[in-house]
Amino acid sequence: MAIVTDSTAYLPQAVIDKFEIYKVALSVTIDGTSYIEDKDIDERNFYDLVKTAKSFPTTSQPAPGDFLLLYEKLRDKGFDTIISIHLSSGISGTYQNAVSAGNIVDDIRVIAYDSEIACMAMGMLVEKAAELAHSGGTSEAIVLKLNAMRDAMDAYFLVDDLNHLARGGRLSNAQAVIGSVLQIKPILYFEETKIVLFEKIRTQKKALRRIEGILEEAVIKGNAQQVYVVHGNCYDKAEAWRSELKQMHPNVDFNISYFGPVIATHLGEGALALVWTIK
Numbered sequence: 001m002a003i004v005t006d007s008t009a010y011l012p013q014a015v016i017d018k019f020e021i022y023k024v025a026l027s028v029t030i031d032g033t034s035y036i037e038d039k040d041i042d043e044r045n046f047y048d049l050v051k052t053a054k055s056f057p058t059t060s061q062p063a064p065g066d067f068l069l070l071y072e073k074l075r076d077k078g079f080d081t082i083i084s085i086h087l088s089s090g091i092s093g094t095y096q097n098a099v100s101a102g103n104i105v106d107d108i109r110v111i112a113y114d115s116e117i118a119c120m121a122m123g124m125l126v127e128k129a130a131e132l133a134h135s136g137g138t139s140e141a142i143v144l145k146l147n148a149m150r151d152a153m154d155a156y157f158l159v160d161d162l163n164h165l166a167r168g169g170r171l172s173n174a175q176a177v178i179g180s181v182l183q184i185k186p187i188l189y190f191e192e193t194k195i196v197l198f199e200k201i202r203t204q205k206k207a208l209r210r211i212e213g214i215l216e217e218a219v220i221k222g223n224a225q226q227v228y229v230v231h232g233n234c235y236d237k238a239e240a241w242r243s244e245l246k247q248m249h250p251n252v253d254f255n256i257s258y259f260g261p262v263i264a265t266h267l268g269e270g271a272l273a274l275v276w277t278i279k
Helices: 013-019 043-051 064-076 094-104 119-134 139-152 163-167 173-182 204-221 235-248 261-267
Strands: 002-006 022-024 027-030 033-036 058-060 081-086 109-114 154-158 185-191 194-201 226-231 253-258 272-277
Touching (some): 002 064, 022 064, 043 261, 058 261, 081 094, 081 139, 094 109, 119 139, 139 272, 154 204, 226 235, 235 253
Parallel strands (some): 002 022
Antiparallel strands (some): 226 272
C-alpha cells in the first residue's frame, strides 16, 4: 500500500524517507514566475521573494494529470492500493483532483481522503497512515484511524494581517476590514473544511491565552495527545510558546512545524497556529 499526500503537509524529510511517502506539489506564482513548492521554493527563500515582489503572490493546485502520473507510477511499482491524503477541500481543489485521477487510473485502488485541514495538522494524519501501512495495516483500519484522529483534531491560528486571506479568497473581505479597522487579533479556525473567524481578541497575548484555554479542555478530554506549534517565519516566538505549553502539560508531546510557501501566501509572515489530535 502506498501513501500519497501533497506538499502542504510540510512533513519532515526524515519522516518522508522513513515511510516512503509520495507527494504531489502545489505551486506559488510570484511576479509571473511559477515556483513548485519544495522544489523551486521553500520556507527559507519564500519570504525574501515576497518582500521584493511587485504583486501579491497566487497559488495553484496540482492538476489531475499530476496525480494520474504518480498513481500510474505506483501501480507499475507493484502497489495495489493508494491512500491519498490532501489539503482541505474547502480551501483548495487538490483533494477533488485526487478523486478525479483516482477514478481514471486503471488497475489500482485509490482512496482519496480529505484531511479537512492543512499543514502539520494534515501531516499528523499522513504520518500515522504511513506508519500503519508500513506495519501491514489494512486500508479499512487506516481510514478508521484517520477518521478518529480527524474527529479529535483542532487547529486555531493567529495572523498579523487578514488581508492576505481575503485577497486569496480564503476569508470574507468583511472580516478583513473589521480586523484592520479595529486592530484586533482575530483567532481563526477550520469549520466544515473552511477557514472562519472563531473569536475577535484585542491583543495577541490575550489571543494566545484563549487558545491555551481551549487546548487545556482538549487535553482533559484526551483529544490533545500530540500538539504542534506552527509558525510563519517566527521560529523564536513559536519555540517560546512551545516551551511554555510543555511546562503546562508535561505529558503531552509538543513539536514545532512551519507554514510553507503555499499556505504562507494566504496567512502572511508572523502567523502562529496551535494544532492537536490523538496519537
